[in-house]
Amino acid sequence: MSLWRKFLGKKAPSPAPVSEEGASLPLEEILQEWPLPAAVVDRQRGVPWSSRALKALSPSGELQHLLELPFSELVEIHRRLxxxxxxxxxxxxxxRAFRVLGRxxxxxxxxxxxxxVTxxxxxxxxxxxxxxxxAHEFRTPLTALQGxxxxxxxxxxxxxxxxEIxxxxxxxxxxxxxxVKELLELSRLSGRDLRCEALPVAALLQALRRAAEPLLQPKGLRLEIHPEKDLTVRGDPDYLVQALLKVLENAVRYSPEGGRIIIxxxxxxxxxxxxxxxxGPGVPEELRSRIFEPLVRGKNSPGLGLxxxxxxxxxxxQGGDLLLEPSGQxxxxxxxxxxxxxEVQNFATGKG
Structure with a gap:
């Protein structure tokens, strides 16, 4: 059951119109007593009604003050909603950390x-x-041992x-x-460091190809990219290239020499x-449901599971997802x- 069904049921209530006598809306009455911080927002990003819990959290009751997000992110949340x-x-x-659910x-x-979710x-x-x-405790003795x-x-x-020994x-x-390197990367991951930008997918894949060349050459692998034109995503360019490269590294590790990796x-x-x-051989059936958990890897796997x-x-x-899709080979x-x-692209590029 989704979180929304817990809070709103299968169907969201439709607000009744306000009468000329100024009678209160049923939805407004519900929101006033709702134990969660909640609000109704309109297309102009106004907040006509909000719960007492929201007002206690943010006395102004204004969405922009509550979320305290850069304007481009606020525009994107509102657009998607x-x-x-x-x-x-x-x-x-x-x-305090909150998951914002909108319908x-x-x-x-x-x-x-x-x-x-604090x-x-x-x-x-x-x-x-x-x-x-x-990671820091291991790094110094490892450097000494390598010497x-x-x-x-x-x-x-x-x-x-x-x-041989x-x-x-x-x-x-x-x-x-x-x-140690991947433990350090894991320790540094934080949404606070993200830059929300409009990124042409073609440029993202070009950066990935450049970064992947040293990985492909030792096994003589070919990287084939089949892009769709004029696609743009929202995210942090460094984080996205890093995520794509980690999956590509995994593909290189399990690919036979002289094989292909297709994007x-x-x-x-x-x-x-x-x-x-x-x-390559594919992901074993027993690992499919846990493949994205830390330190999960197959028998005799050369990887570290991170x-x-x-x-x-x-x-x-960055608001996306990474999935393992069933495939024949x-x-x-x-x-x-x-x-x-x-709208976000125009804001990011200074247009409009």
Whole structure:
């Protein structure tokens, strides 16, 4: 059951018109006593009615003051609410975190409700702190060990059992170094650092191709990109390229030498769909439901089990999603990224 069905039921109430005598609206009476911070907003981003809980949270009762978002993000939330009918975003207000749920109830009005998620976000911050602490504690001894290995390599003969042992040590040190790097990335993830921009998908894929070249060359892999023209998404360019690259790294890891990795792009409703497909063995059935959980990986997997979890978190922070799609051969990971509206694009580029 969705969160909206819990709060509004299967059908949202339709507001009754205000009579000439000034009789109160049934919806207004409901909102006044609603235990959640909630409000009705109109197409002009006004707030005609709000609950007492919202007024206690924000005495002004104004949406823009409550959300405290940059103008372009506020425009996008409002646009999605009235064009798509529903919206779900997370915001912070006075050191508290809220999930904002919106549903359109008529052509001119929509309802917004806030669900507090401060406790969940506090736990996430504690986990990020733990990951950061572990990464920093490991980094110094790992650097020292790598120095010792390099010193021993200069002294040992080019062949023989000691050299084989040293090569195995170097390989495990490399894996631990990658783990430390990804733990640091996990600890630094935060929605506060996001830049909301209108991004042409073609430019995003060009940046991805440049970053991917060093990964593709050792195995002789070909990257085929089939884009749809003139698509623009909303998000942070650095975070999006990083998320795409992590999924591409996963595809490279499991692809056979000389194989192909195919990226297909098309619009899908109010989202842009970017699918990355490889020709590897695919994801085992028993891992499919948990593939985006941290440290989940298959038997004998050369990966660390953090890359896909990081990629999905990066995408979800920007209002998108990352899914594993069933496929006949290999693995297909699908990014669903929010389309950037013309109004936000004009704001971002200084037009209009």
């Amino acid at each position: 009235f064009e798509e009918g529903e919206v779900e975003e997370e915001v912070e207000y006075r050191e 359109r109830i008529s052509s001119e009005l929509a309802v917004l409700a806030l669900v507090e 406790r969940e976000r506090t736990l996430e911050k504690e986990l990020r702190f733990l990951a950061s602490t572990l 010792y290995v390099e010193a021993l390599e200069e002294e040992l003969p080019a062949e023989g059992y000691p050299r 040293l090569s195995a040590i170097r390989e495990h040190l490399h894996r631990l170094t990658r783990l 297909e792009v098309r619009s899908q409703g109010k989202k842009v769909r970017i699918a990355i497909r490889d020709e 890359g896909l979890a990081l990629a999905r978190r990066l995408v979800c922070l 290999g693995a297909t990971f699908v990014f669903l990224l929010p389309v950037s509206s013309p």
